[in-house]
Amino acid sequence: MNASPSPSVQQAGSAGPDALRTLVGRPLPAVMGVLNITPDSFSDGGDFIAPDQALARARAMIDAGVDIIDIGAESTRPYKGAQPVTAADELARLKPVLADIVALGVPVSIDSMKAEVVAFALAEGAAIANDVWGLQRDAGMAPLVAAKGVPVIVMHNRDSVDSAIDIVADMKAFFMRSLDIAAKAGIARDKVVLDPGIGFGKTAEQSMIALARLRELDMFGLPILVGASRKRFIASVSPSEPKERLAGSIAAHLIAAQKGxxxxxxxxxxxxxxxxxxxxAIESKQ
Known part of the structure; x- marks a missing residue:
């Protein structure tokens, strides 16, 4: 990382087709803020489900300097316990607030594994699709993303944890499948961001290995997103509840930034x- 002033909200706020490309081209990593409008997300379930609470949270993140707001209306918590919801449920949570959040001017990503929900959000002005199943769960997702020409975040996931596997090898194979799906659908390669899916389908040890070996994903030549915020692996090192994991989250994210x-x-x-x-700033003084 090289020292560089962070852009103002106005600079970061362009939600056009090249917004993500601009953000990932900067020396400092872009910061994506989590906005869960759900009753059961692992860390903040129920905190922002009311439209006025969600809008206030979005404004607060913008005031803090966020580059992207990632809004999700279904808990995809990376452990057992999340309650699956229908597309209608997600849409009912999104419709009262999404357009108002988009209107704030910061690029919005829609965190959903359902093409129907992503289609609605993109029509409302969301700029990025964020699929926690990496285009491999809903057959309509890749054609939708291709048709809209928007960037897509492809996250590694697994249906079950297997502590015996080489998790990085599994991630590479998963991403190869996702990229093949993307290419066949007509998604431009430079529209894809890879996410190792910290905590998803992984033991705590495997989540840490994924972070430690993050540079191995450079083989794809694509931007990497890391979301280690408040994840359970932190508690395996320092026992804590989700909202007590700020320091561990920052430690993980600084390492991720150092690894690209x-x-x-x-x-x-x-x-x-x-x-x-x-x-x-410190690294720039070397």
């Missing part, structure tokens, strides 16, 4: 951005 991550997804925008800026 271009986007950091976090619940704690101001603190994460401060940590990235300070680390960046």
């Amino acid at each position: 991550a271009k986007i950091i997804r976090t619940h704690d925008v101001a603190e994460t951005l401060q940590a990235l800026r300070v680390a960046n």
